[in-house]
Amino acid sequence: MSKSLQAIRGMNDILPEQTPLWRYFESTVARLLDNYGYKQIRMPIVEFTELFKRSIGEVTDIVEKEMYTFEDRNGDSLTLRPEGTAACVRAVLEHGITGGGQTQKLWYIGPMFRHERPQKGRYRQFHQIGCEVFNLDGPDIDAELIVLTWRLWGQLGIRDAVKLELNSLGTSESRGRYREALVEYLSAHLDKLDEDSQRRLKTNPLRVLDTKNAETQAVLVDAPKMAHYLDDESRTHFEGLKARLDAAGIPYVINPKLVRGLDYYSKTVFEWVTDKLGAQGTVCAGGRYDGLVEQMGGKPTTGVGFAMGIERLILLLETLEQIPEEISRxxxxxxxxxxxxxxxxxxxxxxxxxxxxxxxxxxxxxxxxxxxxxxxxxxxxxxxxxxxxxxxxxxxxxxxxxxxxxxxxxxxxxxxxxxxxxxxxxxxx
Structure with missing residues (x-):
């Protein structure tokens, strides 16, 4: 008897009884972004593999381990997009819509793909809503992205369940100085680092700060802090962001170990996290990537954005029982x-x-x-x-x-x- 057909592991059907909540969430976000002046852009789910190697970084976990990459009939290496920022940057460059310093406030929605071990809140096909803003370099736009997500949490009834974590990675120069100091410190404690952190020390040392290993975390307590290596420009930018969040009444904590998993971030990075979903605590994250457009062949163009995981936020709404009665009917x-x-x-x-x-x-x-x-x-x-x-x-x-x-x-x-x-x-x- 032939094996029954099933969906690929980690790529899930969204059944009719589930879609009303998805539609409610998606329409709530879309309406909010419209009200803030963001315009929707839609990109293909398949891109040339080189796009992600150049943008995300070849020594990141995403590129090294997680991408769905294949050759098409022409012999081209193609990849199912693992995230949306690189594809959005490619689109604005290809169509010239940020040329001449034009400001663009964009948003997108759709599936992303990473070959990870499936678990609750983490899937191989997952869905994101993302925002990207180009040619605005002040802390005011960083603050706007955080403020609008804060407003969204209020509209969804989940503000009490999420916490904002902030950090600044500085410019590429200041980050380079910090990287050298961090490598020097960690190399002196190499025998106390877990195997994965030892590997990252040679390829992407800032990611060691992300480790969940308790012994490595103990070593990091006395490690150099990024804040001590920030240049004046980055420090002023970060203080400006914090002042605006204070003015808006948005609580936050500074997390000096917050670095994000992608190479292109600079200056502001942030995450909205929750303790209601177990290990998968990040529901929205982003930051600045002022050098990415130039890195991908464009003229110097500042950028900042975020992405939120729809599956995790749907799960959070269900966990907190924040489902409007009318959508269940x-x-x-x-x-x-x-x-x-x-x-x-x-x-x-x-x-x-x-x-x-x-x-x-x-x-x-x-x-x-x-x-x-x-x-x-x-x-x-x-x-x-x-x-x-x-x-x-x-x-x-x-x-x-x-x-x-x-x-x-x-x-x-x-x-x-x-x-x-x-x-x-x-x-x-």
Whole structure:
């Protein structure tokens, strides 16, 4: 017997009962970004592999271990995008939309791909919403990105469950000086470092600060601090960011070990973290990448952005039970029609209702059926009301409106008064 077909491990279906919460989350974020003046951009999910090697860094875990890379029929090396910033930079360069110092405030949404060990909150195909801003170099735009995420957490009802962590990595020059000091210190304690940190010491030493190994963490307590190596420009920028967050009343903590996992960051880096999801605590992260556009062949162009993981934020909403009641109900009204004449009249009536009440979620019974079977389907749909249309109702030009969730008594409503009645009772329901 042949093996049954299944989805690839770590690449999950999002089932009909799950999609209302996804749509609620995505529409909430999209509306917020519209209100802040961000414009949506859509990029391909497949790019030339070289794009990510040049931007993310060849000695990062993503490029070394996690990318889905393959050759196409032309022999080109292609990669399913592991993150969105590099693809967005490629797009703005290719189309010249940041040329001449033009400011661009962009956002995108879609799947990303990394070959990691699947676990709760971490998948091989995962979804992100990201923002990227080009040609604005002050701390004010860094602050705006953080402020709008703070507002989002408020709209979603999860502010109390997240914490903002900040750090500054300085310019590439100051980061280089810090890297030398860190390598010198860690090399003197090499025997106390875990195997992964020893490897990173030779390839990407700042990532040692990310280690979860307790013994290595103990060594890092007395390690040099990035703050002591910041240049005046970076220090002024960071102080300006903190002043704006203070003015907006947004709490934060300084995390000197926060470096992010990508080579292109400079100056500001930040993460929104939670302790409600176990090991996968980061729900949104980002920072500045002022040298990335030039690194990828463009003219010097400042950049800053963030990405948030949709799966983790959906999981957080579920964990905290912050799911609006209305999104768990996908149908407001279910129309039951008995007999061909009633079915024809019901079709016409339902379309009139949709014209008059564009936001009404109206499901019309399909497949005929007995009174009992149609009512069973009406109840299962989750609708607040059933509309009953049979020979008696047709003769009187009325519809019987039956509450399904205990909102009062059944009533007979004239065809021409039905829309107004539903508008009132759905709001009340």
């Amino acid at each position: 996908q149908v407001d009204v279910y129309l039951c029609a008995f007999g061909e004449a009633a079915e024809l009249a019901g079709l016409a009536l339902s379309e009139q209702l949709r014209d008059q009440l564009p936001n009404l979620r109206l499901q019309v019974n399909a497949g005929a059926g007995s009174f009992k079977s149609q009512f069973k389907k009406a109840d299962k749909s989750g609708a607040l009301y059933a509309l009953i249309l049979g020979d008696d109702e047709l003769a009187q030009q009325v519809v019987s409106v039956k509450p399904l969730r205990g909102q009062g008594e059944q009533q007979s409503i004239a065809f021409d008064a039905l829309a107004a009645h539903l508008a009132t009772c759905i709001v009340q329901g």
